Amino acid sequence: QSVLTQPPSASGTPGxxxxxxxxxxxxxxxxxxxxxxxxxxxxxxISRNNQRASGVPxxxxxxxxxxxxSLAISGLRSEDEGDYYCAAWDxxxxxxxxxxxxxxxxxx
Amino acid sequence: QVQVQESGPGLVKPSETLSLTCxxxxxxxxxxxxxxxxxxxxPGRGLEWIAFLYNTGTTSYNPSLMSRLTTSAGTSxxxxxxxxxxxTAADTAVYYCARVLSGTYSIDLWGQGTLxxxxx
Numbered sequence: 001q002s003v004l005t006q007p008p009s010a011s012g013t014p015g016x017x018x019x020x021x022x023x024x025x026x027x028x029x030x031x032x033x034x035x036x037x038x039x040x041x042x043x044x045x046i047s048r049n050n051q052r053a054s055g056v057p058x059x060x061x062x063x064x065x066x067x068x069x070s071l072a073i074s075g076l077r078s079e080d081e082g083d084y085y086c087a088a089w090d091x092x093x094x095x096x097x098x099x100x101x102x103x104x105x106x107x108x
Numbered sequence: 109q110v111q112v113q114e115s116g117p118g119l120v121k122p123s124e125t126l127s128l129t130c131x132x133x134x135x136x137x138x139x140x141x142x143x144x145x146x147x148x149x150x151p152g153r154g155l156e157w158i159a160f161l162y163n164t165g166t167t168s169y170n171p172s173l174m175s176r177l178t179t180s181a182g183t184s185x186x187x188x189x190x191x192x193x194x195x196t197a198a199d200t201a202v203y204y205c206a207r208v209l210s211g212t213y214s215i216d217l218w219g220q221g222t223l224x225x226x227x228x
């Protein structure tokens with residue numbers, strides 16, 4: 001059971017802005033975001049709360065505030081439809097890497 | 109261009125050992141710029157971290173799997189492996205190997221994944 005909670009779904013029309021939250025308790029310093037398009041392996045979007053990975057368009061942005069983090073997708077496109085996961089290293093209980101529960105983004 | 113690729117049996121019987129190998133093309137698992145990791149995803153479900161293999165030779169394991177897990181660098185400089193024993197149907201998943209940027213937990217290069225089904 002993940003300690004990082006995400007909304008199960010989010011949606012928007014093309015061009016809109018969609019925001020996905022990732023909520024967890026204390027013990028997390030950096031949050032990472034991954035995109036998993038249908039039938040493919042995940043890929044890194046955001047590193048260390050807000051650093052876009054190489055090749056990721058600036059439509060994707062990450063932020064962190066307290067025990068929560070957010071991923072924003074602006075100018076939503078049909079090719080953004082897929083699952084999005086936050087992740088973090090949890091220092092508690094000896095340390096482990098945890099993924100969020102995942103959010104399915106639908107482009108209407 | 110560096111690539112990682114999982115290989116191993118697609119079907120494992122309950123109570124037996126799941127064994128997978130990750131082959132790294134274009135790099136070495138001893139590269140100090142990277143760690144290596146295993147992650148799995150049950151069909152239709154979310155991602156679950158399994159283990160990190162650090163470039164110091166040490167490992168971190170998911171506490172929920174630790175008692176059944178072994179990971180190691182392979183005898184080849186560009187392979188590492190995963191062994192999960194006493195498997196049950198709950199271990200059925202797509203298993204991914206991936207690369208992690210050293211000093212961070214950025215998983216920046218993923219294999220395509222391999223489906224392992226646990227069934228008699």
